[in-house]
Amino acid sequence: MHISFLIHNAYGIGGTIRTTYNLAGTLAEHHDVEIVSVFRHRDVPVFAPSDKIRLRHLVDLRKDSPSYDGDDPDYERPASVFPATEGRYKQYSALTDRRIAEHLRGLDCDVVLGTRPGLNVHIAQQARRGPARVGQEHLTLSTHSGPLKLTLRTHYPRLDAVTTVTEADARTYRKVMRLPGVRVEAVPNSVPAPALEPADGSGKWVVAAGRLAPAKRYDVLIRAFEKVVAERPDWRLRIYGAGAERAKLRALIDKLGLYNHVYLMGPATPLEPEWVKGSIGAVTSSLESFGMTIVEAMRCGLPVVSTDCPHGPGEIIDDGVDGLLVPVGKTDAIAAGLLKLINDDELRRRMGQAALESSARFDPGRVAGRYEELFADLTGRGALRGSLHRTRGALLSSALQVKDRSRSLRKGSAA
Known part of the structure; x- marks a missing residue:
C-alpha cells in the first residue's frame, strides 16, 4: 500500500x-x-x-x-x-x-x-x-x-x-x-522498546518529563515532593522539559528549600537514558490526551505514579499492578503514592517488571498492525486482511504470554 x-x-x-x-x-x-x-x-x-x-x-x-x-x-x-x-x-x-x-x-x-x-x-x-x-x-x-x-x-x-x-x-x-x-x-500512540537495559529499581530518583506548562501541574508535584523529602531525604526528583512555567517552578523550588532535591533538567533527547537512571516515574497532569511519558517510563521498567486524569492514564496503568493512580491535584495523595513505592523496594521492583511487560502492547509493531487492519477494511484489500489475521495471531500469542506473566505477578503479590 x-x-x-x-x-x-x-x-x-x-x-x-x-x-x-x-x-x-x-x-x-x-x-x-x-x-x-x-x-x-x-x-x-x-x-x-x-x-x-x-x-x-x-x-x-x-x-x-x-x-x-x-x-x-x-x-x-x-x-x-x-x-x-x-x-x-x-x-x-x-x-x-x-x-x-x-x-x-x-x-x-x-x-x-x-x-x-x-x-x-x-x-x-x-x-x-x-x-x-x-x-x-x-x-x-x-x-x-x-x-x-x-x-x-x-x-x-x-x-x-x-x-x-x-x-x-x-x-x-x-x-x-x-x-x-x-x-x-x-488506536493508541506507539512507543518502541528502548535499546537500553531497563531500570533496576535501585536508583533513588523520581523522574518526570514533559512541557513545563500549567496542565502538567509540576507545582503540585514539587509540593508533594516536599512531603517525600520530609520522610525520605535520600531521594531526589528530576523534571525534564522546557516551557513557560520554568521560572515559576524554579522560584517554588527555592521557596520550599528543595534546591538540593528537585532539579529542572531542561529538555533531553532521547529520554530513555534518563528514565533508566530513575526508579519511579511521576505524572501530575490535570489533563492528558494520551500519556506518552507514562508509556515511555514503563517501557524503561519504571512504575509510574500518575494522576487519574482524563483521558489516558487510566487506560495505560493497571492501578496497583504496574503503577499507581491518584486523584488529580491532591498533594497528599501524590506524596503517599510516591512514598509507597519508595519505602517498599520489593513492591517497586515488582511493579517495574510488570510495567515493562504490560507496556509491550504499545510496541509500534502492534499499533501498526491495528492501523493496517483499518486501512485494509477502508480500501477493501481482502488479501491483505488475510495476511494481517496471521500476523495478529502471532501477536495475540505473544500478548497471551505477557498476560500469563502478569497474572503470575499478581498471584505473587497476593501471596
Missing part, C-alpha cells in the same frame, strides 16, 4: 511528530510510506526518520535556502481553507492553502492521513476521490473550542475514518459528533 501522512512540521519537537515517525517507520517495513510536512524550518529533523520513509515539505521557511517561501505574497495573506477555529491558524496562509491543495489533488496513494484537525479539514475538502481519508486526533475532542467542534462536524463527514488515541475520546466522538458513515476507532 502507498500511505501518505500530512503533518504540520516534521522538523520540530513534539509528541505528534515522534509518534508519527514511530508509526510511519514501522509501516514502511511492508508498505510505501511518505511523510509530507507542511513546513520546514531546519535542514535536519530533530527525530531521525527511518531511511525507508520519504520525507518532503510543502513550504520552506529556511531563510538561507534557495527555495525560501517567506517572500511569497500569499504567505502574508490569511488562510481560507485551514480553519480559523484551529489553534495554529495564524501560521497558515493563502500560500499553505494553495500548496496543500496542489499536493492533495495530485496525490496518488491508497491512504492519506492527517495529523491535526486543520489538516484533516484540508483532506476532507481537497483530497481527490480514491484514497481512503483518515483524520487522526492527537488531542481530545473535549479540549477543542465550540467553534472548532462545529467546524469538524461540518467537514469530518467527508472522511472515511477518525482515529483517537484513547477509548474514552472515541466514545466522546461517537456521542457528541454527528459523523454518519465515518468509522471512529481508538
